[in-house]
Amino acid sequence: MSIQxxxxxxxxxLDQQDPLASFRELFHLPIDTVYLDGNxxxxxxxxxxDRMNDVxxxxxxxxxxxxxxxxxxxxxxxxxxxxxxxxxxxxxxxxIATDSVSIxxxxxxxxxxxxxxxTGRKVILSEAGNFPTDLYMMEGLKSMLGDQVELVIVDxxxxxxxxxxxxxxxxxxxxxxxTGHLLNKKSLTERAHKKGALVIWDLCHSAGALPVDxxxxxxxxxxGCGYKYLNGGPGAPAFLFVAKRHQAKLQQPLSGxxxxxxxxxxxxxxxxxxxxxxxxxxxxxxxxxSCLEVSIDLFLKADMQAVRNKSVQMCDLFIRLLDEKCSxxxxxxxxxxxxxxxxSQVSFAHEQGYPIVQAMIDQKVIGDFRAPNVMRFGFTPLxxxxxxxxxxxxxxxxxxxxxxxxxxxxxRVSAVT
Amino acid sequence: MSIQxxxxxxxxxLDQQDPLASFRELFHLPIDTVYLDGNxxxxxxxxxxDRMNDVxxxxxxxxxxxxxxxxxxxxxxxxxxxxxxxxxxxxxxxxIATDSVSIxxxxxxxxxxxxxxxTGRKVILSEAGNFPTDLYMMEGLKSMLGDQVELVIVDxxxxxxxxxxxxxxxxxxxxxxxTGHLLNKKSLTERAHKKGALVIWDLCHSAGALPVDxxxxxxxxxxGCGYKYLNGGPGAPAFLFVAKRHQAKLQQPLSGxxxxxxxxxxxxxxxxxxxxxxxxxxxxxxxxxSCLEVSIDLFLKADMQAVRNKSVQMCDLFIRLLDEKCSxxxxxxxxxxxxxxxxSQVSFAHEQGYPIVQAMIDQKVIGDFRAPNVMRFGFTPLxxxxxxxxxxxxxxxxxxxxxxxxxxxxxRVSAVT
Numbered sequence: 001m002s003i004q005x006x007x008x009x010x011x012x013x014l015d016q017q018d019p020l021a022s023f024r025e026l027f028h029l030p031i032d033t034v035y036l037d038g039n040x041x042x043x044x045x046x047x048x049x050d051r052m053n054d055v056x057x058x059x060x061x062x063x064x065x066x067x068x069x070x071x072x073x074x075x076x077x078x079x080x081x082x083x084x085x086x087x088x089x090x091x092x093x094x095x096i097a098t099d100s101v102s103i104x105x106x107x108x109x110x111x112x113x114x115x116x117x118x119t120g121r122k123v124i125l126s127e128a129g130n131f132p133t134d135l136y137m138m139e140g141l142k143s144m145l146g147d148q149v150e151l152v153i154v155d156x157x158x159x160x161x162x163x164x165x166x167x168x169x170x171x172x173x174x175x176x177x178x179t180g181h182l183l184n185k186k187s188l189t190e191r192a193h194k195k196g197a198l199v200i201w202d203l204c205h206s207a208g209a210l211p212v213d214x215x216x217x218x219x220x221x222x223x224g225c226g227y228k229y230l231n232g233g234p235g236a237p238a239f240l241f242v243a244k245r246h247q248a249k250l251q252q253p254l255s256g257x258x259x260x261x262x263x264x265x266x267x268x269x270x271x272x273x274x275x276x277x278x279x280x281x282x283x284x285x286x287x288x289x290s291c292l293e294v295s296i297d298l299f300l301k302a303d304m305q306a307v308r309n310k311s312v313q314m315c316d317l318f319i320r321l322l323d324e325k326c327s328x329x330x331x332x333x334x335x336x337x338x339x340x341x342x343x344s345q346v347s348f349a350h351e352q353g354y355p356i357v358q359a360m361i362d363q364k365v366i367g368d369f370r371a372p373n374v375m376r377f378g379f380t381p382l383x384x385x386x387x388x389x390x391x392x393x394x395x396x397x398x399x400x401x402x403x404x405x406x407x408x409x410x411x412r413v414s415a416v417t
Numbered sequence: 418m419s420i421q422x423x424x425x426x427x428x429x430x431l432d433q434q435d436p437l438a439s440f441r442e443l444f445h446l447p448i449d450t451v452y453l454d455g456n457x458x459x460x461x462x463x464x465x466x467d468r469m470n471d472v473x474x475x476x477x478x479x480x481x482x483x484x485x486x487x488x489x490x491x492x493x494x495x496x497x498x499x500x501x502x503x504x505x506x507x508x509x510x511x512x513i514a515t516d517s518v519s520i521x522x523x524x525x526x527x528x529x530x531x532x533x534x535x536t537g538r539k540v541i542l543s544e545a546g547n548f549p550t551d552l553y554m555m556e557g558l559k560s561m562l563g564d565q566v567e568l569v570i571v572d573x574x575x576x577x578x579x580x581x582x583x584x585x586x587x588x589x590x591x592x593x594x595x596t597g598h599l600l601n602k603k604s605l606t607e608r609a610h611k612k613g614a615l616v617i618w619d620l621c622h623s624a625g626a627l628p629v630d631x632x633x634x635x636x637x638x639x640x641g642c643g644y645k646y647l648n649g650g651p652g653a654p655a656f657l658f659v660a661k662r663h664q665a666k667l668q669q670p671l672s673g674x675x676x677x678x679x680x681x682x683x684x685x686x687x688x689x690x691x692x693x694x695x696x697x698x699x700x701x702x703x704x705x706x707s708c709l710e711v712s713i714d715l716f717l718k719a720d721m722q723a724v725r726n727k728s729v730q731m732c733d734l735f736i737r738l739l740d741e742k743c744s745x746x747x748x749x750x751x752x753x754x755x756x757x758x759x760x761s762q763v764s765f766a767h768e769q770g771y772p773i774v775q776a777m778i779d780q781k782v783i784g785d786f787r788a789p790n791v792m793r794f795g796f797t798p799l800x801x802x803x804x805x806x807x808x809x810x811x812x813x814x815x816x817x818x819x820x821x822x823x824x825x826x827x828x829r830v831s832a833v834t
């Protein structure tokens with residue numbers, strides 16, 4: 001890259017040299033659209049169409065109830081879990097695809113507290129401004145357990161020092177959903193273990209976005225999302241991880257029949273299934289799981305380090321180009337400028353962030369807005385081109401130059417965005 | 418119906434007169450198959466194909482993140498809940514389609530216990546041999562709450578007398594999954610209310626199978642299954658009901674961000690959304706919900722009393738024909754003979770039940786087996802013909818006459834059936 005100002009040609013050249021370029025054609029992208037919101041809802045792998053039609057027309061409609069065995073529906077959560085494991089540095093039997101992130105967090109928090117029984121520890125520690133559902137699920141747990149648990153929420157800068165001998169469980173999201181800030185999972189996990197605490201990592205914005213090596217850092221537990229970077233479809237099943245060394249002591253309260261050692265014995269007493277299977281609760285949505293598996297299969301063909309390299313380069317270029325083109329418009333980059341501290345997104349603050357994001361969407365550059373003032377852009381190397389980075393900033397520049405964001409139609413704040 | 422022995426012609430005549438006959442062509446049924454397992458997994462409505470392709474190709478692939486608003490994904494749990502409400506005698510805003518039966522039971526049990534706070538009641542009462550997941554979820558709850566809750570499990574004959582002033586919550590399944598026995602929801606609910614207890618009805622084997630009038634019996638809470646009689650697809654989302662009069666006091670612990678009053682405010686503190694929406698936990702699977710909605714829309718065109726009439730007649734005919742054709746083979750009908758005490762299934766016990774069911778499946782009559790010795794046949798009037806009843810029993814008779822069930826291939830007991 002020259003120190004001259006960036007030109008479109010620079011991006012085109014990078015696309016020509018991109019080792020991941022061939023993946024793009026495996027996804028459907030709307031024409032002329034620059035989709036920088038794959039960190040919220042990933043795009044559709046084209047193979048999903050045929051797979052879902054097969055699930056509907058053959059597996060469900062023709063094979064019906066026999067599909068639980070013959071088409072391996074029963075095994076799907078474990079089978080897909082084993083595949084996801086390969087993306088996050090886990091082993092077979094350590095990951096299961098099931099339920100939602102929030103529900104999986106609930107299971108793991110209780111399981112972790114159960115492992116800490118007798119230690120006198122009762123603190124669950126998390127970060128202020130963590131993705132809200134993590135904090136809300138902590139609140140929900142406290143509403144049941146009362147004085148048996150104490151919630152401690154600290155600022156990012158005080159996490160490490162707050163992990164002390166009172167802490168039972170640390171619940172952290174490694175990549176912050178709003179800023180993209182990437183925590184050091186290794187050092188925080190080491191700190192926690194030194195102090196006798198267990199850590200639950202929320203990988204919602206890292207699984208599929210960057211290399212994650214859970215066993216490499218001796219992680220205890222983790223959860224992650226199927227529908228963001230993993231492209232599993234809207235509201236796709238989530239996943240959870242429990243390290244093998246903890247599985248013998250695993251006990252969770254959402255003990256439905258699918259977590260039973262012999263679900264079809266139909267006995268009145270619960271007996272937890274072996275290992276990670278005990279984290280299942282009940283009948284899982286086959287449509288959602290099947291669609292997720294299509295996408296995971298595709299991910300397994302990608303080199304996650306190549307994904308990371310492209311992601312870092314795209315984010316760096318986006319920040320640089322924003323500076324070159326839009327320095328007059330008071331955008332404040334709130335994502336770390338140092339790529340080693342950043343996930344796969346770039347966020348910046350602007351007091352008119354909402355209408356500006358809407359004006360960009362109107363011009364087919366899709367990012368999103370997070371209250372109160374954050375414009376957020378996710379970079380998903382499997383299906384984005386480098387020229388998408390160029391295009392996004394050029395569109396933003398035009399909007400700011402022409403003041404087209406300042407129109408009535410962009411000012412309405414929706415109830416849900 | 419004559420008192421002469423039944424002949425095939427009798428069934429053909431009933432089909433000609435069947436007011437529900439036209440519904441069958443709205444579903445896909447495998448050729449030459451008699452599917453009597455719709456109480457386990459309902460068949461596919463043909464409209465599911467087009468709808469799912471639309472969800473995939475347009476809503477997800479093209480409209481992407483905008484679909485949460487533009488294609489009304491966010492509203493799906495409440496919208497579909499309002500539709501299900503029409504099938505179970507509930508009002509708008511009392512039902513929500515979400516999560517699984519087991520998880521919904523957990524939420525409701527805790528919500529009911531919260532409503533009983535200060536009364537000193539701590540018993541959750543259920544039936545021995547209730548569908549296991551109900552009992553397992555009770556166990557899981559107790560594992561968290563310890564002495565704050567006491568589980569009492571009694572035989573069916575002792576349920577009513579066991580509902581006393583110590584009982585906080587009664588958790589009952591109205592139609593027994595194994596026997597098809599139908600409890601009197603009205604009298605049991607009245608008894609519970611007289612004693613100050615709340616009742617959670619598990620409608621897994623009644624919603625879509627027979628008329629249910631929750632508000633007509635002043636029901637408190639209920640859950641139900643989307644993939645059995647409701648034909649929502651494998652592992653379809655479940656639903657839950659909370660009567661309007663209880664909603665102001667509703668508090669449940671799986672308080673994820675979708676249950677928040679303002680999920681996109683992204684504040685750190687949980688604030689429950691209004692009414693039934695507070696029973697949502699987290700992002701719901703759009704594929705599963707969309708498919709369920711197709712089927713519910715179809716159900717709304719059916720007269721549930723006509724469904725019940727046909728169901729009763731089919732079950733009565735099945736039992737009578739079984740007696741006429743198979744009285745030599747030691748089948749013991751364990752379903753109530755009185756249709757007012759029976760759901761939409763007929764079960765009978767036989768010590769060789771497993772291989773006999775397998776031999777029937779081999780002859781394309783699909784029922785299922787429930788340990789230790791129960792042969793179970795579900796009747797789903799929207800897509801079954803009366804001649805299916807004839808065909809099923811004739812096949813069974815042939816198998817018993819010829820001894821073709823007694824073959825090595827039918828003796829192997831699968832791990833999961």
